[in-house]
Amino acid sequence: MLQVNRDTVAGAKHDAYGESLSHASVLIVDDEPGMRNFLSKTLEPHCKRVALAACPKDAAIILDTAHFDLIILDNIMPGCTGLEWLSEQRKVGLYADIIMITAHADLEMAITALRSGVTDFVLKPFRANQILTAAARVLDRKFLQRDNYLLRHALSVEGEAARGRLLGASASIQSVRMVLTKLAPLPTPVLFTGQSGTGKEIAARTLHGMSNRASKPFVAVNCAAIAPDRIAQELFGVVDGDTSRHDGLLLHANDGTLFLDEVAQLSESVQATLLRVLEDHRIRPSGAEREIPLTLRFLFATNADLPAAVAAGKFRADLFHRMNVVAIEMPPLRDRTEDIVELAALFMDHFSRVLGLPALELNDAVLLKLSRYDWPGNVRELRNLIERSVILGYFPEEFAGTGQRSGVAAIETLELVEQRHIMNVLDSCNGNRAEAARRLGVSRKTIDRKCISWDV
DSSP states (O other): OEEEOOOOOSSOOOOTTOHHHHTOEEEEEOSOHHHHHHHHHHHGGGSSEEEEESSHHHHHHHHTTOOOSEEEEESOOSSSOHHHHHHHHHHHOOOSEEEEEESOOOHHHHHHHHHHTOOEEEESSOOHHHHHHHHHHHHHHHHHHHHHHHHHHHHHSOOGGGGOOOOOOSHHHHHHHHHHHHHTTSOOOEEEEOSTTSOHHHHHHHHHHHSTTTTSOEEEEEGGGSOTTTHHHHHHOEEETTTEEEOOHHHHTTTSEEEEESGGGOOHHHHHHHHHHHHHSEEOOBTOSSOEEOOOEEEEEESSOHHHHHHTTSSOHHHHHHHTTEEEEOOOGGGOGGGHHHHHHHHHHHHHHHHTOOOBOOOHHHHHHHHHSOOTTHHHHHHHHHHHHHHHTSOOTTTOOSOOBOSSOOOOOHHHHHHHHHHHHHHHTTTOHHHHHHHHTSOHHHHHHHHHHTTO
16 A cells, blocks of 8 residues: 655644654554554654555655655565665665554664664654654754765855855845845746855845745755865755765755856756756656655856857856746946945944954945946955955045044945045046936036035
């Protein structure tokens, strides 16, 4: 008999057995109908999903169609023992944790079970609270190990975006936010493009935080930072022998969001594997015979010209079209200068607190010079400039104003907003005051009078 019970209601159920159990999918493998019924009724109110299999053969079929966090496995069954079946499944790529239930256990069996990858034992007869406690304990450890792994991964790469927010009130950033809001409830892949330092990862994290996956993992991978000969196993995982395995980042991100940055750097073979994952929503770790189903949202980013790379034969056209369902171009900082005041003030406050140093005054002169700079490194360059200035105690000469140390950054004045806006329009007109006046909807005399008062 093969039976899969319906999913429980969406959303985590919080009870005495913890959040890990409420998010888990569990497979019960037992040949006794009474035991399957008892375990199903015990676990269903506390788990995300419960599936039932009456024999190892049925269990293998279910595992080909769905991924499970935990398997509760009877040892004595017709045809083969649970341990024999488990050993076979580990070889083809079984990633679930195992609780074995048995009425007979000795030291030799325990050693064999541990070598086969059994996580815990529950001896028959047992009560409902015993199996629930054992399941919660195993899953708490499983998800803690996953979170620790993802934390180490996040700390091993440049992580300023992990703490960032998509800031700014400019029209271009408001437009990005509007698109993110529309995309948030959807599983659609998104390609973020734009120059380096424009905030592509921050936008991706913002999208994840707005979605119904916000409580699930967000895994960011810089494809250019992993050695080409290792990136396949880092992404897709590897199985080596009966129990040795490395869970890839895609499996760790399951149910959440995977963000692949610098995707243009992927090798041709990894591009081909990634294409299959996007098409089939399944992965096959290296050395495994079984594919693992995934529920995963993919976000991509690049500062390269992918259409040109496709035309040059350096990037697969079919993968590009799979990734490019929705593209979001992140605007360069020079096109959103009205956001510089907010960004500079945020970075100034942040580094002053983190470094334990007084903030520098962001007076009118400094803010005007910041707004007129071209920012080839975009927001990242502004952030680095503020950090360096706080450490040194002064702004570089090209940005310096009259202020030195100050406990509070200056608030932008209406006059400064007007001055910066007019100067930016003049710059875009190559200094043509008549054209600037036309674009601003004012007289040429107004522009001349303002320029005289500003001594420009």
